[in-house]
Amino acid sequence: MKKIYLNLKNLMAFGMAVIMLASFIANPITAEAAKKKGSGNATYAVGDNIAFGNIDGGIISWTILTYDDKTKMAFVTTRKPLASKSVTAYREAIAQMFKQNGTKAGYVRWSENYWRGWLNQTFYKQCFNDAEREMIQKTTLSEQDAKNSIMNYYHDTSMDADYVGGKEKNALNMAIYNSQTTTADYIFFLSSDEYTANKDTIKNETLYMFPLRTNTYDDPTYGLFGNDTDKLIHRMYYYGGDSIRPAMYVKLGEPEEEATDSKSSDSKSSKSSSTKTTSTSDSKTTSSTSTSTAKAETTEAKSTSTRKYANNGTNEGDISLPEDSDHSMKPGDVAQVAIDMDYLNSTDKQFNCTYTTSDANVVTIDSNGQVIAVNKGSANVTVRMRKSNGKIYTMSCRIDVT
Known part of the structure; x- marks a missing residue:
């Protein structure tokens, strides 16, 4: 079954590469900020859209969620959830793999998630040109930040669709909470914290649902999804949903001279941090320790x-x-x-x-x-x-x- 899955993945990647070669443009960075461009460099602001990257022959539009004018670092997510043929084909390949194996997906940490591999390999390598990849900054999500995101979701009852609908809020699954890990990615999904903090800046123009990065549910088969319709977080089958909504940190220019030295921006994002926890759960690991x-x-x-x-x-x-x-x-x-x-x-x-x-x-x-x-x-x-x-x-x- 693994060979079938890998063949599907390689076939999809090859097809995407062919499309990229036919449709790439040298430097597709544009933005609403261009309207504000005067004699100096373009300026950017929260809520601006930038065109960056290319998938299935079309340029991808991103919305700036946060922006630091000194470091020129922007935190962005796609203006609309991506539901193109490449994304749909990969999602269906994952579902088919579980179907052929006669199994259902259990809880999957972000560190081992199939979407994480696709975003940082196929998507990152084939949907952006060399100049764009130089601008995308690698981001670390610490183990503790991942835990905090899960806990904050459980404390924020306004983001729970079931709770808002009158159902009782379930208790946190501590085994899932304690199994979070540190990860570093160029491209990722929004965590539940990031989605909550930026949900009013995110453009809500579709009826799609998209998975979030730090997932949890009392029944570990399910995960957390953002909803482009009601801005609430929903719990559902992890590999379901209609689309994905990638996010990343991208540098839109050179930092100002009075800013700290270049190494300060090498942390790749404001989310970079070390873990503060002193205990973890190894309930899912077995031999060879x-x-x-x-x-x-x-x-x-x-x-x-x-x-x-x-x-x-x-x-x-x-x-x-x-x-x-x-x-x-x-x-x-x-x-x-x-x-x-x-x-x-x-x-x-x-x-x-x-x-x-x-x-x-x-x-x-x-x-x-x-x-x-x-x-x-x-x-x-x-x-x-x-x-x-x-x-x-x-x-x-x-x-x-x-």
């Missing part, structure tokens, strides 16, 4: 900047956490986990790591973060890193063995 002490090393990142990676004394790895949401392997393949310290805003070189696998029959992981693919299937590898100051990061990646 081990603990070791590691030291951060310095290595050259994929870009020209230098980043710090940690994986027990080395600086190389096939799986970079928290950035990677999934990794494909074949039985017998070996991969190495590396932790990107810069995205975790960490200068602490002393920390303790515990590596776990959700299914040792599919993949194993040892005390050095080395992953071995055993049999076909899918499993999650999770790293729990405790720093010397007591802070804890939990990061995970879905491994597909085909």
Whole structure:
């Protein structure tokens, strides 16, 4: 079944690539802000629309939700939920995969979500040109921020469609709350906090529903969805819905000279933060757990900047956490986990790591973060890193063995 799913995904990606080559334009950045352009640079404001990227032959329109005029950093989401043929085909491929397997999707953390992989691989790589990808800033959502978003949703009864409709509000599922992880993405879904804070700026021009990033429900089969009609959060089958509403941080120009040095903008967004929790739940992980002490090393990142990676004394790895949401392997393949310290805003070189696998029959992981693919299937590898100051990061990646 995995092979069918991967073939569908690759076919869709190839078709999208062909469309992109035929319809891309060199630099499709336009905005309502252009109307305000005088002798200097264009200015932007909350509520402006910008044209950025291209999907299925059409330019994508985004709405600016927040904007910092000094750093030129804008937080944007699509003006309308995306329901194009590429999005629909991928959503149907996911549903078909579960149907062929005779299963239903259970609760899926954002770190292992199929949509996360699509957004940061197919969508990011094929729907934006080189200049646009340079402008898109990577964003870290900490484990604690993900937890806070879930808890805040439960406290904000005005955003619960069932509660507003007269039904009793259910209790929070603590197993889901405690299983949140740190993630880093170029493109993502709005969290329930971000949706709540910006729902009045978001353009509501359709009747679509779209999934949110930090999902929770008392029955873990379901997740949280924004609604373009009533601005409420609804709970429904996680891979259902009509569309998706991507969001990202994008730099619309050069920061002002009096702003802090360029490294200050390298955090990629105002949401970047370290975790503040001191406990996590490993209820979903099983065998191959081990603990070791590691030291951060310095290595050259994929870009020209230098980043710090940690994986027990080395600086190389096939799986970079928290950035990677999934990794494909074949039985017998070996991969190495590396932790990107810069995205975790960490200068602490002393920390303790515990590596776990959700299914040792599919993949194993040892005390050095080395992953071995055993049999076909899918499993999650999770790293729990405790720093010397007591802070804890939990990061995970879905491994597909085909």
